[in-house]
Amino acid sequence: xxxxxxxxxxxxxxxxxxxxxxxxxxxxxxxxxxxxxxxxxxxxxxxxxxxxxxxxxxxxxxxxxxxxxxxxxxxxxxxxxxxxxxxxxxxxxxxxxxxxxxxxxxxxxxxxxxxxxxxxxxxxxxxxxxxxxxxxxxxxxxxxxxxxxxxxxxxxxxxxxxxxxxxxxxxxxxxxxxxxxxxxxxxxxxxxxxxxxxxxxxxxxxxxxxxxxxxxxxxxxxxxxxxxxxxxxxxxxxxxxxxxxxxxxxxxxxxxxxxxxxxxxxxxxxxxxxxxxxxxxxxxxxxxxxxxxxxxxxxxxxxxxxxxxxxxxxxxxxxxxxxxxxxxxxxxxxxxxxxxxxxxxxxxxxxxxxxxxxxxxxxxxxxxxxxxxxxxxxxxxxxxxxxxxxxxxxxxxxxxxxxxxxxxxxxxxxxxxxxxxxxxxxxxx
Amino acid sequence: xxxxxxxxxxxxxxxxxxxxxxxxxxxxxxxxxxxxxxxxxxxxxxxxxxxxxxxxxxxxxxxxxxxxxxxxxxxxxxxxxxxxxxxxxxxxxxxxxxxxxxxxxxxxxxxxxxxxxxxxxxxxxxxxxxxxxxxxxxxxxxxxxxxxxxxxxxxxxxxxxxxxxxxxxxxxxxxxxxxxxxxxxxxxxxxxxxxxxxxxxxxxxxxxxxxxxxxxxxxxxxxxxxxxxxxxxxxxxxxxxxxxxxxxxxxxxxxxxxxxxxxxxxxxxxxxxxxxxxxxxxxxxxxxxxxxxxxxxxxxxxxxxxxxxxxxxxxxxxxxxxxxxxxxxxxxxxxxxxxxxxxxxxxxxxxxxxxxxxxxxxxxxxxxxxxxxxxxxxxxxxxxxxxxxxxxxxxxxxxxxxxxxxxxxxxxxxxxxxxxxxxxxxxxx
Numbered sequence: 001x002x003x004x005x006x007x008x009x010x011x012x013x014x015x016x017x018x019x020x021x022x023x024x025x026x027x028x029x030x031x032x033x034x035x036x037x038x039x040x041x042x043x044x045x046x047x048x049x050x051x052x053x054x055x056x057x058x059x060x061x062x063x064x065x066x067x068x069x070x071x072x073x074x075x076x077x078x079x080x081x082x083x084x085x086x087x088x089x090x091x092x093x094x095x096x097x098x099x100x101x102x103x104x105x106x107x108x109x110x111x112x113x114x115x116x117x118x119x120x121x122x123x124x125x126x127x128x129x130x131x132x133x134x135x136x137x138x139x140x141x142x143x144x145x146x147x148x149x150x151x152x153x154x155x156x157x158x159x160x161x162x163x164x165x166x167x168x169x170x171x172x173x174x175x176x177x178x179x180x181x182x183x184x185x186x187x188x189x190x191x192x193x194x195x196x197x198x199x200x201x202x203x204x205x206x207x208x209x210x211x212x213x214x215x216x217x218x219x220x221x222x223x224x225x226x227x228x229x230x231x232x233x234x235x236x237x238x239x240x241x242x243x244x245x246x247x248x249x250x251x252x253x254x255x256x257x258x259x260x261x262x263x264x265x266x267x268x269x270x271x272x273x274x275x276x277x278x279x280x281x282x283x284x285x286x287x288x289x290x291x292x293x294x295x296x297x298x299x300x301x302x303x304x305x306x307x308x309x310x311x312x313x314x315x316x317x318x319x320x321x322x323x324x325x326x327x328x329x330x331x332x333x334x335x336x337x338x339x340x341x342x343x344x345x346x347x348x349x350x351x352x353x354x355x356x357x358x359x360x361x362x363x364x365x366x367x368x369x370x371x372x373x374x375x376x377x378x379x380x381x382x383x384x385x386x387x388x389x390x391x392x393x394x395x396x397x398x399x400x401x402x403x404x405x406x407x408x409x410x411x412x413x414x415x416x417x418x419x420x421x422x423x424x425x426x427x428x429x
Numbered sequence: 430x431x432x433x434x435x436x437x438x439x440x441x442x443x444x445x446x447x448x449x450x451x452x453x454x455x456x457x458x459x460x461x462x463x464x465x466x467x468x469x470x471x472x473x474x475x476x477x478x479x480x481x482x483x484x485x486x487x488x489x490x491x492x493x494x495x496x497x498x499x500x501x502x503x504x505x506x507x508x509x510x511x512x513x514x515x516x517x518x519x520x521x522x523x524x525x526x527x528x529x530x531x532x533x534x535x536x537x538x539x540x541x542x543x544x545x546x547x548x549x550x551x552x553x554x555x556x557x558x559x560x561x562x563x564x565x566x567x568x569x570x571x572x573x574x575x576x577x578x579x580x581x582x583x584x585x586x587x588x589x590x591x592x593x594x595x596x597x598x599x600x601x602x603x604x605x606x607x608x609x610x611x612x613x614x615x616x617x618x619x620x621x622x623x624x625x626x627x628x629x630x631x632x633x634x635x636x637x638x639x640x641x642x643x644x645x646x647x648x649x650x651x652x653x654x655x656x657x658x659x660x661x662x663x664x665x666x667x668x669x670x671x672x673x674x675x676x677x678x679x680x681x682x683x684x685x686x687x688x689x690x691x692x693x694x695x696x697x698x699x700x701x702x703x704x705x706x707x708x709x710x711x712x713x714x715x716x717x718x719x720x721x722x723x724x725x726x727x728x729x730x731x732x733x734x735x736x737x738x739x740x741x742x743x744x745x746x747x748x749x750x751x752x753x754x755x756x757x758x759x760x761x762x763x764x765x766x767x768x769x770x771x772x773x774x775x776x777x778x779x780x781x782x783x784x785x786x787x788x789x790x791x792x793x794x795x796x797x798x799x800x801x802x803x804x805x806x807x808x809x810x811x812x813x814x815x816x817x818x819x820x821x822x823x824x825x826x827x828x829x830x831x832x833x834x835x836x837x838x839x840x841x842x843x844x845x846x847x848x849x850x851x852x853x854x855x856x857x858x
Contacts, residue, residue, distance in 0.1 A: 034568060035835045051482040058834045060612035073568040073836070090572050125838040139463060139502040143519050183489035384824045384832045388817050395813045403813045405487045406464045407502070409554040410839055 001026045002330060005086050005095040007076050007264070009036050009059045012101035012296035012315035019323035021066035025330070028093060030086070032075040034058055037124050038380055040312065041389075043164060045127035047171035048135065048179075048405040049396055052124045054389050057381040076102070078267045081289055097291050097326045100264070100278070101319060104297035104310055107258035107275060117235040118253040119412065121164055129412045130254065134172065135405055137251055142184050152249035154192045157240050159232050160256035161198030162205070163347040166215060168254060169196040169224045170350035177223075178351075178400040194224045195248065199231040199257070204355065206309065206345050211355040214364040218349045232257075259310050261298040268292070273300035273307075282337035284322045290329065293322035303340055314340055348372045351397070430455045431759060434515050434524040436505050436693070438465050438488045441530035441725035441744035448752035450495035454759070457522060459515065461504040463487055466553055467809055469741065470818075472593060474556035476600035477564065477608075477834040478825055481553045483818050486810040505531070507696045510718055526720050526755045529693070529707070530748060533726035533739055536687035536704060546664040547682040548841065550593055558841045559683065563601065564834055566680055571613055581678035583621045586669050588661050589685035590627030591634070592776040595644060597683060598625040598653045599779035606652075607780075607829040623653045624677065628660040628686070633784065635738065635774050640784040643793040647778045661686075688739050690727040697721070702729035702736075711766035713751045719758065722751035732769055743769055777801045780826070 002025050006013050009031035017029045038055040045052050063069050074090035079098070086093050106120030119130040134156070141153040158169045176192045196203070196219065202212050203219075203226065219226050232253075234241040240248040261276035270286070273279050277300035279287070284299065286292045296315035301308050308314050318338055325335040346356035346368065354368035363371060373393065380386050396402050431454050435442050438460035446458045467484040474481050492498050503519035508527070515522050535549035548559040563585070570582040587598045605621045625632070625648065631641050632648075632655065648655050661682075663670040669677040690705035699715070702708050706729035708716070713728065715721045725744035730737050737743050747767055754764040775785035775797065783797035792800060802822065809815050825831050 033836065034564065051480050052837065053480040053482075053833045053835060056835050057832065058612070061830065061832065061834070064611060072572065073565075074572075090569075128837075135463065136502075140519075143501060143503075182493060183487070382832055384821070384828075384830075387820055387824075391816060391820070392813070395816075399813075401490065401813075403486065403490065403811055404482045405490070406482060406485050407462065408481065408557075 002096040003028065003094065004097045004099065004326060005030065005093060006099045006101060007031075007079075007086065008101035008103055008296070009033070009071075010039075010101060010103050010296065010315065011312045012103070012319040013099070014059075014062060015316045015319035016099050016101060016295065016323045017063065017069050018066060019320050020326070021063070021069050023068070023327055025068060025097075025326070027066075027069040028072055028095075029059065029063070029069060030072045030074055030076055030088060030093075031059060032073070033123075034060065034071075034073045036062060036381060039122070040163075040376060040379075042121050042124070042127040043168045043171055045124065046121060046130040046134070046168065047175050048131055048402040049171065049175075050389060050392055051404050052128050054385055054392065055380065056124060057385060062381055076264055079264065079292075081268065081292060084291070095291075097293070097329075099293045099295060099319070099322050099326075100268075100298060101294075101296045101315070102262045102264050102298055103315075104259035105262055106255060107260035108255065109258070111234070113234050113236075114232065114253070114255060117237060118159075118255040120255050121168065122259075125410065128408065128410045131404075132407045132411055133252065134175075135407045138180055138184055138187070139407070142186065148249070151191075151193075152238055153251050155195065155248065155250035156193065156252045156254070157195045157197060157232075157248055157250045158254045158256060159197045160258065161196060161200070161203035161226070161228070162256065163345075164256040165196055165198070165254075166203055166219065166347050166349060168256060169194050170219065170222060170348070170353075173222045173224055174350050175402060175405075179402050179405065183405070189223070195250075196224050196226045197230045197232060197242075198226070198228050201228050203228070204347055207347075207355060207357050208362060211357060211362055211364060215347070215349060215355050218353050222350055259297055265298060275300075283325050283335035284318055284338050285325065285335070290335075293325065295319050295322045301338065308340055311345070313343065317341065346372050346375070431525040432457065432523065433526045433528065433755060434459065434522060435528045435530060436460075436508075436515065437530035437532055437725070438462070438500075439468075439530060439532050439725065439744065440741045441532075441748040442528070443488075443491065444745045444748035445528050445530060445724065445752045446492065446498050447495060448749050449755070450492075450498050452497070452756055454497060454526075454755070456495075456498040457501055457524075458488065458492070458498060459501045459503055459505055459517060459522075460488060461502070462552075463489070463500075463502045465491060465810060468551070469592075469805060469808075471550050471553070471556040472597045472600055474553065475550060475559040475563070475597065476604050477560055477831040478600065478604075479818060479821055480833050481557050483814055483821065484809065485553060486814060491810055505693055508693065508721075510697065510721060513720070524720075526722070526758070528722045528724060528748070528751050528755075529697075529727060530723075530725045530744070531691045531693050531727055532744075533688035534691050535684055536689035537684065538687070540663070542663045542665075543661065543682070543684060546666060547588075547684040549684050550597065551688075554839065557837065557839045560833075561836045561840055562681065563604075564836045567609055567613055567616070568836070571615065577678070580620075580622075581667055582680050584624065584677065584679035585622065585681045585683070586624045586626060586661075586677055586679045587683045587685060588626045589687065590625060590629070590632035590655075590657070591685065592774075593685040594625055594627070594683075595632055595648065595776050595778060597685060598623050599648065599651060599777070599782075602651045602653055603779050604831060604834075608831050608834065612834070618652070624679075625653050625655045626659045626661060626671075627655070627657050630657050632657075633776055636776075636784060636786050637791060640786060640791055640793060644776070644778060644784050647782050651779055688726055694727060704729075712754050712764035713747055713767050714754065714764070719764075722754065724748050724751045730767065737769055740774070742772065746770065775801050775804070 035056040074088035078087040108115040231243040295318035297310040344358035348354040354372040356368040464485040503517035507516040537544040660672040724747035726739040773787035777783040785797040
């Protein structure tokens with residue numbers, strides 16, 4: 001039986017495995033985590049709205065009924081295309097066909113200083129570390145006597161005007177307004193600054209101009225300071241340096257400014273496109289190797305003269321095409337070119353507010369928010385997850401309470417420099 | 430206004446704060462976590478039955494309606510009784526009265542080797558690390574070719590025949606039998622060994638003999654190997670050394686063999702009782718200092734010639750007595766001696782089975798299990814937590830599925846030695 005290895009159990013890897021299940025191929029799905037993480041809701045984990053475990057689902061549980069698919073939890077260290085082997089931390093495995101769906105990582109554009117002093121939001125660990133940091137800032141500020149330091153502790157800088165940045169900035173504002181002002185009797189909503197920085201001249205660039213305007217209005221109304229055409233050049237533990245020389249005193253820099261392909265891309269030994277992405281043929285295979293397919297955030301393909309965006313719908317649709325193209329090759333049939341069907345996009349901005357552009361229709365405000373809730377709830381894997389997420393959302397909505405505002409032991413290493421007084425978790429291990 | 434400092438937001442600290450709320454004293458509650466953890470259910474977090482966040486509740490949320498009570502998240506580094514100050518990582522605070530409810534930690538009886546190579550179960554961090562380790566053993570064993578190594582990976586040693594050890598051993602067996610055998614098609618329930626070691630000649634020593642017998646029968650039926658009169662002398666990454674020379678090949682040693690008072694006890698500068706506990710007067714104050722009270726796991730007090738057990742009901746009742754005795758002192762009234770009202774105790778052994786000794790009545794099997802479920806559910810703080818725990822329990826019960834079998838980044842440091850092939854999380858930070 002022909003062996004197919006799929007690297008990555010994100011949206012793309014899972015869909016590829018599902019498409020190949022029961023198709024008389026031997027599929028090995030490899031991921032370094034034993035769970036699939038629903039990335040679009042990471043920002044809610046980071047702002048104490050959901051528990052990390054609620055947006056994750058064990059891969060082995062998902063594939064119970066997928067015949068011919070096995071799972072391996074390991075990190076892939078190298079892809080040896082010459083001998084058709086994948087080298088992992090759990091040993092070496094050979095393949096006839098390979099689908100690389102290893103995804104992306106936070107793009108710091110090579111700036112180590114920013115990488116060290118900022119929080120990304122690409123996985124559960126990031127989200128939990130960010131939650132712990134955000135909440136710690138308020139605990140620390142509550143007993144800080146120096147008003148300048150207190151102001152810096154209460155200033156949160158989010159970089160990147162895409163959906164992640166917009167949703168996160170809105171969620172932090174609401175966490176403060178509805179929950180933290182009750183937790184901290186001395187705290188007033190107006191003492192907290194949430195600043196959203198965007199290097200271009202617009203937020204949510206993928207949406208029509210009217211929805212961008214609605215988003216800006218809403219963010220402003222919520223008290224998020226949006227600064228367009230503003231780029232970040234550097235950071236320290238308590239300062240953010242803007243291009244042009246301005247300095248913002250803040251202990252929290254959240255970096256949602258872009259995605260680049262994972263380092264594994266290097267081991268394919270190809271010239272890579274911008275953002276560490278791998279150029280693929282229209283059928284998603286490599287130009288010099290029709291047995292290797294690249295899908296999702298790691299793939300670089302242009303359509304109508306523009307690169308396809310690094311979003312879940314592209315990844316899922318590409319996974320289906322790549323899997324089908326392998327089956328076509330096995331039957332000595334020609335492969336199909338990938339064609340992205342863009343059904344639209346959306347972002348939530350806070351309680352009762354979202355913007356959505358679906359099937360050519362534009363929504364905003366409450367109707368868009370309801371659509372957003374429904375689509376995200378239904379996209380979660382697992383009945384239990386849907387139910388507990390629904391309950392949390394309902395609870396947070398009706399009680400204005402986010403019960404998961406817990407500071408657990410999982411802290412970013414550099415965070416101990418930022419908050420030396422709160423380094424209490426280290427002794428806990 | 431008189432200042433009362435309470436150290437610790439466990440069962441005792443919270444109850445003391447609640448008792449003093451609105452009583453015209455200025456209360457400062459200090460804990461190194463910002464949440465209260467419901468310790469009796471830690472074993473379910475460790476076995477993927479509940480999410481860590483479901484048994485924790487933010488302290489500030491609990492005390493919203495407690496007038497006169499403030500919260501400080503900090504680690505207490507020292508108690509200076511001479512100047513009546515508590516020194517914390519967030520500064521120094523003075524008191525008129527002090528209640529020390531700082532609790533206990535895992536008692537390794539000074540054995541560093543065991544401490545390094547075993548898992549405790551005293552806080553959320555412990556529980557999450559143990560869950561991650563347990564699940565990793567199965568992921569690793571699935572691709573292990575050496576049958577001896579595989580057997581060691583599939584062997585789980587639990588030390589301590591108290592409620593924690595019994596509940597944990599039962600829960601591991603059920604996780605394997607109902608969930609993991611479906612996740613790992615090559616795995617058979619009989620390949621997994623769960624060994625419960627107890628140094629004395631009985632399990633659940635606090636219960637009547639008949640219930641101890643019922644417990645042993647049930648554990649045996651579930652496939653837990655119980656070995657009484659068996660003590661552990663040492664451990665390495667993949668071996669457990671028993672007194673007498675026997676060696677068990679196992680990568681997992683879980684230490685539930687006892688509790689000792691936290692190190693903070695030292696700073697009281699008193700001769701301490703066995704297990705690092707602080708001897709108190711019948712009214713729970715110190716013999717040489719009537720303004721300092723010790724309650725809960727840290728306090729050592731005998732009643733009817735026997736030391737009071739380190740359990741939640743004792744802690745809660747002591748907290749009330751200590752708080753009331755402070756109010757008595759403020760009104761120049763005599764303090765009351767503490768009298769423990771033992772309402773009974775219970776332990777669950779697995780699906781549909783528990784043992785309970787309440788108000789002198791003995792229950793076992795299904796009725797005891799229902800009582801156990803009800804009491805634990807009602808004891809959880811917060812409506813949301815009760816609801817989501819109930820849903821998880823119902824889900825696990827009816828679907829034989831534990832959806833939280835996720836291996837997250839939180840690993841015990843020594844665990845990277847145990848499972849070098851799975852050290853994939855380290856790069857994730």
